[in-house]
Amino acid sequence: xxxxxxxxxxxxxxxxxxxxxxxxxxxxxxxxxxxxxxxxxxxxxxxxxxxxxxxxxxxxxxxxxxxxxxxxxxxxxxxxxxxxxxxxxxxxxxxxxxxxxxxxxxxxxxxxxxxxxxxxxxxxxxxxxxxxxxxxxxxxxxxxxxxxxxxxxxxxxxxxxxxxxxxxxxx
Ligand SMILES: Cc1cc2nc3c(=O)[nH]c(=O)nc-3n(C[C@H](O)[C@H](O)[C@H](O)COP(=O)(O)O)c2cc1C
Numbered sequence: 001x002x003x004x005x006x007x008x009x010x011x012x013x014x015x016x017x018x019x020x021x022x023x024x025x026x027x028x029x030x031x032x033x034x035x036x037x038x039x040x041x042x043x044x045x046x047x048x049x050x051x052x053x054x055x056x057x058x059x060x061x062x063x064x065x066x067x068x069x070x071x072x073x074x075x076x077x078x079x080x081x082x083x084x085x086x087x088x089x090x091x092x093x094x095x096x097x098x099x100x101x102x103x104x105x106x107x108x109x110x111x112x113x114x115x116x117x118x119x120x121x122x123x124x125x126x127x128x129x130x131x132x133x134x135x136x137x138x139x140x141x142x143x144x145x146x147x148x149x150x151x152x153x154x155x156x157x158x159x160x161x162x163x164x165x166x167x168x169x170x171x
Pocket of ligand 1: 013
């Protein structure tokens, strides 16, 4: 897919075909996160690629919006250090968002769907993934081929009117 098509085709996919995603494709998706920019190039993140069905099922219970992870071919968990101070915490969230989106667009480019999930139960998520206590499992990304329809550029995305959002020169 062309970059512009991948950007327009990405959508949250929460229902997946049972087919596996090739390791090379998972590697590329994770590499897109690895290549993402971060404040000061700190890269205070780790990504855990999960394909084990029991782990995926267990991860689907860590948040009320994580149900789709159970049926995903794979998931990538984004792990970040815990911060006491507000500023590094905010920057970390920004950095994680960039990595997430890079991985999602890279997946869309391959025709592979992705779906975000937050994480509520940190203790459970850490236990499932063997993450140390001074880190959080910040987000999960479910990965798999869409069960409903292939990814195609979306002509009319569910967004606020573009002229209301994109302003020119001033508010
Ligand atoms: C920070 C963040 C957290 C999200 N958490 C969840 C979640 O826990 N479960 C879920 O199903 N979707 C989650 N989403 C997906 C959003 O609901 C979705 O991106 C939004 O509705 C726009 O839809 P689209 O991605 O299909 O364009 C999250 C998205 C973001 C950016």
